[in-house]
Amino acid sequence: xxxxxxxxxxxxxxxxxxxxxxxxxxxxxxxxxxxxxxxxxxxxxxxxxxxxxxxxxxxxxxxxxxxxxxxxxxxxxxxxxxxxxxxxxxxxxxxxxxxxxxxxxxxxxxxxxxxxxxxxxxxxxxxxxxxxxxxxxxxxxxxxxxxxxxxxxxxxxxxxxxxxxxxxxxxxxxxxxxxxxxxxxxxxxxxxxxxxxxxxxxxxxxxxxxxxxxxxxxxxxxxxxxxxxxxxxxxxxxxxxxxxxxxxxxxxxxxxxxxxxxxxxxxxxxxxxxxxxxxxxxxxxxxxxxxxxxxxxxxxxxxxxxxxxxxxxxxxxxxxxxxxxxxxxxxxx
Amino acid sequence: xxxxxxxxxxxxxxxxxxxxxxxxxxxxxxxxxxxxxxxxxxxxxxxxxxxxxxxxxxxxxxxxxxxxxxxxxxxxxxxxxxxxxxxxxxxxxxxxxxxxxxxxxxxxxxxxxxxxxxxxxxxxxxxxxxxxxxxxxxxxxxxxxxxxxxxxxxxxxxxxxxxxxxxxxxxxxxxxxxxxxxxxxxxxxxxxxxxxxxxxxxxxxxxxxxxxxxxxxxxxxxxxxxxxxxxxxxxxxxxxxxxxxxxxxxxxxxxxxxxxxxxxxxxxxxxxxxxxxxxxxxxxxxxxxxxxxxxxxxxxxxxxxxxxxxxxxxxxxxxxxxxx
Ligand SMILES: Nc1ncnc2c1ncn2[C@@H]1O[C@H](COP(=O)(O)OP(=O)(O)OP(=O)(O)O)[C@@H](O)[C@H]1O
Ligand SMILES: [Mg+2]
Numbered sequence: 045x046x047x048x049x050x051x052x053x054x055x056x057x058x059x060x061x062x063x064x065x066x067x068x069x070x071x072x073x074x075x076x077x078x079x080x081x082x083x084x085x086x087x088x089x090x091x092x093x094x095x096x097x098x099x100x101x102x103x104x105x106x107x108x109x110x111x112x113x114x115x116x117x118x119x120x121x122x123x124x125x126x127x128x129x130x131x132x133x134x135x136x137x138x139x140x141x142x143x144x145x146x147x148x149x150x151x152x153x154x155x156x157x158x159x160x161x162x163x164x165x166x167x168x169x170x171x172x173x174x175x176x177x178x179x180x181x182x183x184x185x186x187x188x189x190x191x192x193x194x195x196x197x198x199x200x201x202x203x204x205x206x207x208x209x210x211x212x213x214x215x216x217x218x219x220x221x222x223x224x225x226x227x228x229x230x231x232x233x234x235x236x237x238x239x240x241x242x243x244x245x246x247x248x249x250x251x252x253x254x255x256x257x258x259x260x261x262x263x264x265x266x267x268x269x270x271x272x273x274x275x276x277x278x279x280x281x282x283x284x285x286x287x288x289x290x291x292x293x294x295x296x297x298x299x300x301x302x303x304x305x306x307x308x309x310x311x312x313x314x315x316x317x318x319x320x321x322x323x324x325x326x327x328x329x330x331x332x333x334x335x336x337x338x339x340x341x342x343x344x345x346x347x348x349x350x351x352x353x354x355x356x357x358x359x360x361x362x363x364x365x366x367x368x369x370x371x372x373x374x375x376x377x
Numbered sequence: 378x379x380x381x382x383x384x385x386x387x388x389x390x391x392x393x394x395x396x397x398x399x400x401x402x403x404x405x406x407x408x409x410x411x412x413x414x415x416x417x418x419x420x421x422x423x424x425x426x427x428x429x430x431x432x433x434x435x436x437x438x439x440x441x442x443x444x445x446x447x448x449x450x451x452x453x454x455x456x457x458x459x460x461x462x463x464x465x466x467x468x469x470x471x472x473x474x475x476x477x478x479x480x481x482x483x484x485x486x487x488x489x490x491x492x493x494x495x496x497x498x499x500x501x502x503x504x505x506x507x508x509x510x511x512x513x514x515x516x517x518x519x520x521x522x523x524x525x526x527x528x529x530x531x532x533x534x535x536x537x538x539x540x541x542x543x544x545x546x547x548x549x550x551x552x553x554x555x556x557x558x559x560x561x562x563x564x565x566x567x568x569x570x571x572x573x574x575x576x577x578x579x580x581x582x583x584x585x586x587x588x589x590x591x592x593x594x595x596x597x598x599x600x601x602x603x604x605x606x607x608x609x610x611x612x613x614x615x616x617x618x619x620x621x622x623x624x625x626x627x628x629x630x631x632x633x634x635x636x637x638x639x640x641x642x643x644x645x646x647x648x649x650x651x652x653x654x655x656x657x658x659x660x661x662x663x664x665x666x667x668x669x670x671x672x673x674x675x676x677x678x679x680x681x682x683x684x685x686x687x688x689x690x691x692x693x694x695x696x697x698x699x700x701x
Contacts, residue, residue, distance in 0.1 A: 108602060110598065110601055110602060112593075138604050138605075138606060139604065140604070141601065141602055141603065141604040142602065142603035142604030142605075143604055146602065146603070147599075147602040149595055149598070149599055149602075151595065154594065154595040154596060155595045155596060155598075155599040156596060156599070157596045157600070157614050157617075157618065158596075158618075158692075158693070158694060159617045159618055159691060159692055159693060160613070160614070160617065161693075164613075165600075168600070168603075168605055168609060168613060168614075169600075169603040169604070169605070171609075172603060172604040172605045172606065172609070173604055204693035204694070206693065206694050207693075217599070220599075220603055221603075223603075
């Protein structure tokens, strides 16, 4: 259903193990990311979905070592092409960011500097990793803008961000992320702030670009349907953890975690016409005082005493889930 | 852009015209200079001739239009006291004030802004806290007191620097300047420091507040995600983002200090225009007062215009606002 990626035998470009990022606030420790593991193959697109506040953005920022205080990575490992990034010093991280792993943010209206031209900002991004003349930087930048579908790119280099629409600004941000031929990009809800038709355009363009350039993507979204059109694998995040993962088609057809099932039932496309959309009861728990055991327990209609104990990640045939009462039997029955 | 400029210049002209009326009427209302001009023992005849010579027998309106028509011929009148053309009188003293004020305001900006950026970038460091303590001091200690302390310390106790005057000057464009001689600098440094302290405090605060805000923005985070170094982020992204309030305050401070450097000029016997205006008020030297106030108004108008142009240069969003 999407770009299938290169042979699996190749080592993954990004390998994340037990990543944990906590915020040490006055009110207590917020475990925003708490033991996240996944790997991203070359050219692969994986989707990271979850409700607001589940820790998706913090996961993304942790991968490039940009967690704002009072947060900090407290454990785990992030390996980019075999190189460990957790614990790497600032200079080391700076060399990696933008060059070997890049990130696109949610709101294109605020990610670009309003008082610098697009050309200046792209020049700075280029000069961060190589010494380049102004003329060469302009040529490279114009090329990058053309690639993301910005018409009349050489002239647009002298324009300021406010002279672009939201969709165009996001394309500029994507062009900046792609400047150094980066092989891994974290896209943190890059289409959420845009209107629906632009969303669809950018989505399909991103998919094309990733395929052409062999770029692997971690596509973060709270919207399962967006992710399902794009990603070959899906990771479902809840309260700082991955609660389910697997190939997109399989997860959509037969979710194993009740939370994933709830997310699916709340999608308009999945509902029977004329019926109310189902909602998952309750709200995301405060990450400050998570309930003992399974964090989804208070909202789960299948919870039992067993759920007072934290369910481990169960992995079988390319899928994984953290639940004592997996839905597998019920759905396939 | 050019239509904006034209509009602002027209605005400036209107302001100047209104100011000239207010100033003229105001100074007229302060008091009659006759008592100063004419000795009490003068004869009736001398009295009448003097009044006629200074045009004081004409009505206020007539005097005003006479003043304006002379103004357009570059003549601002004669000082009653010094018997010199006012323009020459002010022109002889303006360079002294100009170099003192420019040194103080530029110094405060070029020292204060980097300090403020640092304090905003690393707000919890000991250095940042020290910088902020200095800025609080700069705000709360009165200028005249600092001036006296500076003189007591560096001129009287240590004897390192002179306590007043302009020192040696060198000529450029037919004007004498202290900033081109070493001795001039040794005279300039204390009064300039005195004037700069308050402005330094303001610049530090402005730059710090701006930097703190901008550092948390997505734009800076995105620049970091692209691998930019912290130095590049501060010098290219942050500096430009925080520059608009700094330019505003720079302009305001420059104008108001040029107009009101009186206290410092008096303490350090700096022969600038501040002292001249105080004397002219004491002596009811009308032409000097009027010319000085109108020149000051012109200065404010010009500096504000420059600040507005500065905005448009610094913030592209404002340029668009006008184009559309
Ligand atoms: N600076 C911070 N200080 C304290 N807690 C934080 C901070 N930043 C994030 N968090 C916590 O981390 C949790 C995860 O935040 P994150 O931004 O990753 O959520 P998200 O899944 O991206 O949500 P959204 O869909 O709204 O973007 C939140 O519950 C939030 O409370
Ligand atoms: Mg987010």
